[in-house]
Amino acid sequence: MKIGFIGLGIMGKPMAKNLLKAGYEVCVNDFKQEAIDELVAAGATSAANNADVAKNVEVVITMVPNSPNVRAALLDENGIIDGATKDTVIIDMSSIDPVESKKISAELKEKKGIEMLDCPVSGGEPKAIDGTLSIMCGGKKEIFDKYKELLEAMGSSVVYVGEIGSGNVAKLANQMVVAANIGICAEAMTFAKKMGTDPELVYQAIRGGLAGSTVMDAKVPMMLEGNYNPGFRIDLHIKDLNNALNASHAINMPVPMTAHMMEVMQELKNHDEGSCDHDDIIRYYERMTGVSIVKGK
Numbered sequence: 001m002k003i004g005f006i007g008l009g010i011m012g013k014p015m016a017k018n019l020l021k022a023g024y025e026v027c028v029n030d031f032k033q034e035a036i037d038e039l040v041a042a043g044a045t046s047a048a049n050n051a052d053v054a055k056n057v058e059v060v061i062t063m064v065p066n067s068p069n070v071r072a073a074l075l076d077e078n079g080i081i082d083g084a085t086k087d088t089v090i091i092d093m094s095s096i097d098p099v100e101s102k103k104i105s106a107e108l109k110e111k112k113g114i115e116m117l118d119c120p121v122s123g124g125e126p127k128a129i130d131g132t133l134s135i136m137c138g139g140k141k142e143i144f145d146k147y148k149e150l151l152e153a154m155g156s157s158v159v160y161v162g163e164i165g166s167g168n169v170a171k172l173a174n175q176m177v178v179a180a181n182i183g184i185c186a187e188a189m190t191f192a193k194k195m196g197t198d199p200e201l202v203y204q205a206i207r208g209g210l211a212g213s214t215v216m217d218a219k220v221p222m223m224l225e226g227n228y229n230p231g232f233r234i235d236l237h238i239k240d241l242n243n244a245l246n247a248s249h250a251i252n253m254p255v256p257m258t259a260h261m262m263e264v265m266q267e268l269k270n271h272d273e274g275s276c277d278h279d280d281i282i283r284y285y286e287r288m289t290g291v292s293i294v295k296g297k
Contacts, residue, residue, distance in 0.1 A: 001150070002027065004053040004060035005044075006073050006080070007094070008035035010230070011121065012063035014128040015093070015154045017042050021131075022153035029053045050074075054083030059147060063093045066239050067100040074104060086113035089143060091151075093135070095120040095236075097243040098165035098172070099250065101138070105164045115143050118164055119151060120171035122178075124218075124231035132156040136174070138166030172247060175240040179261035181215040182281050189223060189293045190285040199293045200224050219279040226294035228276040228283075235274040238265050 001024055005016040008030040016039055019026050026044040029052075030036050036046045047053040050073055054060050060080050062073050070092055074080045080090065090108060092101065101118040108114040117139035127133045133155035137144050144160045151158045161170045188211075192202040203220045206212065222228070241262045248255045264284050271287075273280050286292050 001025070001059070002057040003150070004028075004047075004057040004080070005039075005063070006030070006050055006053060006060065007063035007069075008032065008039060009063070009065075010125050010233075011128045012093075013038065014125070015061075015063060015121075015133075016044065018128075018131045018154050019150075020044060024150070024153065027053050027057060049078040050080045051078045051083035054080045054088060057088070059089045059091055059150065060084065061091045061093055065094065065236070067096040067243075070094050070096055071100070071104055075107060081108065081112055081114070084112060084114055088114055089147065090114060090116040091119050091147065092116060093119050093121055095171050095175070095240055095243075096168055098138075098168035098247060101168050102165045105139075115140060116164060117143055117147070118167040120167050121155065122171065122174050123155075126231055127156075128154075134174075135159070136161050136167045136170035138162055138168065138170075139164045168243075169247075172240060172244040175237065176244055176255070176258045176261075178215055179237060179241060179265070179278070180257050181213055182219050182278055183261055183264060185216050185220050186223060186279075186282040186285050189220060189282070190289055190291055193293045194289055194291045200295070222277065222279040223282040223293060224295055226292075226297075228273070228280045230275060230277045232278055233275055234265055234268050234278055234280055237278045238262065238269060238274070241265065 003024050003026050005026055005028045020043045027047055028039045028044045029047050029050055040046055105116040108116050119135050119137040121133040121135050123133040134157040135151050135155040137160050148158055161167055189199040192199040244258050267284055268280055
């Protein structure tokens with residue numbers, strides 16, 4: 001099967017490589033030539049623009065930052081729609097506003113009869129590299145069933161959620177939980193340190209109980225090491241929480257915990273930490289309390 005892949009960033013590059021490893025033919029495009037060159041060296045082909053990527057492929061995957069980028073990749077001049085046919089299937093794996101997913105899908109269907117799935121992912125760069133992402137999918141069930149095996153080349157959990165837009169609803173729910181979870185982990189570890197107890201030992205004591213979580217095991221060790229190298233950047237989490245706030249307000253639902261975590265992340269961005277991993281939330285607490293949980297401090 002021939003696959004087009006648009007967007008070779010922190011997540012898209014390893015995802016495209018995993019498709020190559022699974023035996024798919026992959027044609028790629030990105031605004032960074034070095035990313036294209038790396039994929040070509042791994043066995044992919046490249047194209048002059050997104051329209052050319054869409055020619056002679058069965059499926060085009062997009063993995064770009066936000067709703068406007070998806071719209072541009074698909075619908076702008078020399079976008080995917082210009083090279084696609086009615087038989088082309090679009091799988092957008094970006095994390096965007098579910099309302100916009102529905103609008104883009106409707107435009108693709110109206111203009112050229114193209115079917116679309118929205119299949120955002122969770123797991124960050126490490127799981128993108130080892131092919132164990134969690135993938136949440138919205139769209140027609142028969143289209144999902146046809147391409148589930150393709151998605152399984154990039155993820156260990158591939159779940160159908162519902163109609164188009166539902167994948168991004170699930171992703172935003174995921175990001176709301178992750179933000180609050182990292183925040184309370186940072187708060188609890190800072191509390192332990194300020195009380196005079198070793199936060200690493202507190203972490204070991206509670207991780208096996210009800211407080212334990214995948215987030216805790218992934219992020220607290222990074223906090224303790226003072227490692228803020230991005231697996232998932234603050235800037236991207238701000239984007240996701242903004243989409244969550246917009247979507248929730250559109251249905252008149254208050255989301256106070258999500259709103260609070262957005263303000264925390266805005267504080268980090270104001271300290272030029274937007275490119276740091278979201279475990280950087282610990283530094284918000286450092287600034288508030290004057291206490292660091294980093295080992296040796």
